[in-house]
């Protein structure tokens with residue numbers, strides 16, 4: 001195993017760790033992740049500009065953070081699902097500011113919550129929880145005493161990242177009206193090309 005280094009301030013705050021993986025080991029792990037997961041080349045080029053940190057890559061510990069102001073993606077351990085989730089946060093951090101993307105995504109997730117197509121069943125269930133909450137999941141900070149989901153807080157960023165890791169970037173598991181928000185992040189999310197050029201986009 002590589003020699004651990006002193007943990008960053010964010011690693012201490014996020015995970016309470018005093019040591020973390022050295023930068024070369026982290027870069028190497030993320031590069032292999034980029035290879036085995038369905039990220040676009042453009043997304044990978046963007047990820048390479050970010051600070052990347054990992055606590056302990058000797059095990060598949062879950063958990064991670066996106067520190068937006070630090071442009072830092074941080075994972076606790078060697079778990080693809082957590083890394084996909086935090087990298088999706090990093091991607092959406094800027095994408096959500098474009099036009100009415102954030103609002104449109106939430107609208108799409110509301111539609112997904114009632115999606116009848118069985119091909120999208122797993123995503124539909126996630127969306128249903130995001131929109132309606134989980135009455136059996138206690139949440140002391142909630143006025144109802146249970147987790148009320150993400151729509152009530154207009155938390156488009158957790159919806160985006162949750163669906164990304166929920167389907168492990170496999171765009172066949174999302175209907176086209178949700179898939180389109182992942183264009184540029186995951187392979188297979190680009191909308192089908194119209195046979196003729198459409199009106200010019202203004203946003």
Ligand SMILES: [Zn+2]
Nearest residue numbers: 085089158161
């Ligand atoms: Zn998240």
